[in-house]
Amino acid sequence: MATQALADRTVSLTYTSLPQEVIHAAIRSFYNWAGCTVGGSAHPATTIARKTLARFSGPATSRLLGSDGGVDVDAMHAALLNGIASHVHDYDDTHLDTIIHPTGPVASALLAIVETLDRPVSGEEFITALVAGVEAECKIGLAVWPDHYDVGWHITSTTGSIGAAIATSKILNLPPTQTAHAIGLAATQVTGLREMFGSHTKSFHPGRAAQNGLLATLLAAEDFTSSTTALEAKRGWANVVSTSHRLDEQIGSLGVEGRWEIARNAFKPFPCGIVVHPVIDGCIRLREMLVKEGIDVERVAGVRVEVHPLVVELTGKTEPRDGLEGKFSVYHGGAVGLLFGRATPAQYEDDVVVDPRVVAVRKKIEVKVDPESRADECFIEARVDGRDWSLKTVYVEHALGSLERPMTDEQLTEKFLDQCLPVLGQERAEKASQWCWGLEKLVDVRCIKDVL
Template sequence: MATQKLADWSTALTFASLPREVIDAATQSFYNWAGCTVGGSTHPATTIARTALARFTGAPTSRLLGSGGVDLDAMHAALLNGIASHVHDYDDTHLDTIIHPTGPVASALLAMAESLDRSVSGHEFILALVVGVEAECKVGLAVWPNHYDVGWHITSSTGSIGAAVAVSKLLNLSAQQTAHAIGLAATQVTGLREMFGSHTKSFHPGRAAQNGLLAAILASEGYTSSTQALEAKRGWANVVSSEHHLDEQMATLPPDGRWEMARNSFKPFPCGIVVHPVIDGSIFLHGQLGPNGIQIEEIREVEVIVHPLVLELTGKTAPKDGLEAKFSVYHGAAVGLLFGKVTPAQYEDAVVTDERVIWLRDRIRATVDENLRPDEAVVIIRVPNGGEGDDDSVTEIHVDHAVGSRERPMSVAQLTDKFVDQCISVLGRERTEQASKWCWELEKQVDVRQIKTVL
């Protein structure tokens, strides 16, 4: 009865039952999503899709963020904002499942909210966002890690379910209608890990948003599905994973159970999260080179000691472009050492193919230590002493917990800097500051549809 239990729970949840930490986490998640979406709005993955689909769009109701005032129909706005939100791999991460939860849910939810002929308060929007994120993370936990290991992109394969639950909440659907929406979303499974490093990776959360939105809209008009879509023998969980724990996860639904929204985290660097400890350490060592009298050109070798998952997910030694570089621990270490910062600019194609970056990337050696945690790494720089023999001078750093981890979460100031860095080149400084203030005050908004005035 997992499907119906999830539907019953989501329809019954009220804003008053949300703890302050969950409201704050939802606001931060939306804020981070908005910045990532604006920042990704000019990426080729977004603009190509927009151009290709332009002749198929319907009546404009919903804002394409970062477009300079362009509205699309809700279905295409959900798709394109979902693509934009994920294309820099800079969006939020639920660390227990590595789901990027807000992209599919917020992209669908905002598109639907803007299409309505009534106001949507900040409280109403946040509540719908929370139930959507909780839904996708709970079903993700139920099939993690087998589902991901076999090759599914868990952000999109669960994201359509989260988006459907969120939009169903916004539309005030009944528990029965919500159960049908969950089934309609579950049958639209999207996302293969094989696509990582290409435009299609960001297509996944966009399509999940679109699929979830479609599911809720169909259910709102009486469209039916199996009301055992998640748990049945040939339902979602048994098809996408050889084992699952749906009943156990449904038993942890809040407020009595654990809030997954409160366990969401934010990326300081626009790449696979397992690379973050190496980048964190490389940036630190960048600041140590000068004081220690070391020039980049003198480096003989850089060794990075990492958790085994790092090489499985980000082992590309010679990425050919920015999208591939996001899955290269070698590139992350190289740009951290060279530039002392790692933002989307360090993943531009021109940087990835820069001779100096390639030279340093080729001197990086990655080794695995199974005793390290995923948010832990050691970075070692070796420079010849210049005397006889093979002795090197060594500069190293042990990153116990990377920035962005639960132990070292990004601060409000850091999230704001990240938002501004992504938006300023698209919106300009004045509008970026207005947008930042508006998004931070999401809870106070009388009508979320007014986001069009700033984004």
């Protein structure tokens, strides 16, 4: 049965069984999560939640990444608040087969509880638990994809609660039965409606999922009972939250045939929905082409982009009014790519979205749907006014950040530093970057409180 099988696989997973590519993928996932969490630590969604809930925190044991130093809150609140911060810029990782953002719920819960333990936790042990959690949530996600998402569930948090329970059960070495009860307790807390997209509550979802999973594990560890068939039962998770499921097949595929979901985890180069990424990528390249030829980008008279239909459906806002709306505007994404050669959270600040220079470029962009197009490709052509009328074209076969063209470690480092520098300052940011890349060799992950 799926629940008990998942519990058994969790208990038996060892570091030595992890292929090197899986370990490296886990480190990249953790690294990207840490940078995003620091980067999101000052966002209003994070700071409102932190301020509001301060009076409900027990003695501080755990760190809010990006804070001034030391420990800030108890583990339950660290799970929630780091989880919110990790997702709030829409800049985190994506398991493309399910569009789950897997590391947020798992790492936020895992790190929070690790900091409370009275023993050292090695990087190897931490990675093993992280992988267990991410594999669990992605396999469960695959088991209900796409029906579950289509119904209206935010699959990141609905599966994230269970992933967080798995990772924390693993790090606490719970036996199989308690792990199964933790799965049940996590499964019964189904958090995340897609209707919340576009509001603070979207980022609340992975935070609450982290907390749901951690709570589940702590209760199960003290023999609070649940169901040991929570996932597969007639009125269990999969049947209640989806119109169909393939639980046995997906749980059965855990760690076999060389298919590890974490190795298929992708990282966003731009802080918005991935459907816009090919256009941003192409517009950055267009800018580079123009600059090389000594042509001022403001002399571009018109830009035509041909994209997958979903791009217009999901991000068709022509006149975004603030940063959040900018994330749902392919026009804004293209404009900042062309004008600034980059799209980081800074280019999605409210004042940039209404900047007349940006608005002017945005108006020059025409979007055409090509039903034959793949979601990660686009074709761009630009007319340049002035000295020599000419037509410039760019074809993006696979956007940066896709599985075919993943972000390199160097690009992830750049993204990390870009997010951490304003918060931590240069010295701390660089030290943090090295520390995170060295996760595998860490003797004790608990020293994070001195680093990030």
